[in-house]
Amino acid sequence: MKTPICSFDAKTGVLCAGCEAKLEAGQLTPTEIEIAIKLTRLAEREQEVNTLSMISAAKSGVDSVLFLRGSDISFLRSNPELLKKVETEFGGAVWFVEAQATDRRFMENLFFPSKVLNMNFFWLPDGKKLTRVLIDRRDPKNAIKTTRIQDIAKELRNVELIIEYGA
Numbered sequence: 001m002k003t004p005i006c007s008f009d010a011k012t013g014v015l016c017a018g019c020e021a022k023l024e025a026g027q028l029t030p031t032e033i034e035i036a037i038k039l040t041r042l043a044e045r046e047q048e049v050n051t052l053s054m055i056s057a058a059k060s061g062v063d064s065v066l067f068l069r070g071s072d073i074s075f076l077r078s079n080p081e082l083l084k085k086v087e088t089e090f091g092g093a094v095w096f097v098e099a100q101a102t103d104r105r106f107m108e109n110l111f112f113p114s115k116v117l118n119m120n121f122f123w124l125p126d127g128k129k130l131t132r133v134l135i136d137r138r139d140p141k142n143a144i145k146t147t148r149i150q151d152i153a154k155e156l157r158n159v160e161l162i163i164e165y166g167a
Ligand SMILES: [Zn+2]
Pocket: 005, 006, 009, 015, 016, 017, 018, 019, 020
């Protein structure tokens, strides 16, 4: 399991001088350390988690947002059982986003399995920028998910999201 901290640190929960310095310099956040430790703990029981690379991570309320390689995200999506184990370990919703994703890709990752048909920006008269995303279909079971996506977009990307549905 690769994480932004050394695997020894992640296993023991104690940071070495190098990782401590990164934390102080703001290259690592306390949330990333907490999540790296949690994932490493899970990887000790679940071999498949061991193959993942956590690039970075953040929290939005009780939800966790993990930034991974695109190939890791495909792997997780093809493995619902493993996804469930990750969510159980985290005790809340876990979102998977490709590291270094563009805003568009970021939205596509959050809305998956719904599709982002279009995305554009517009400005309100007061200069506030809004982002409008057109999603292929409304998921009636997922009203909460939509609200969470708006929170995550705002907190992590400073994007004010308006969601519209096609068809
Ligand atoms: Zn370290």
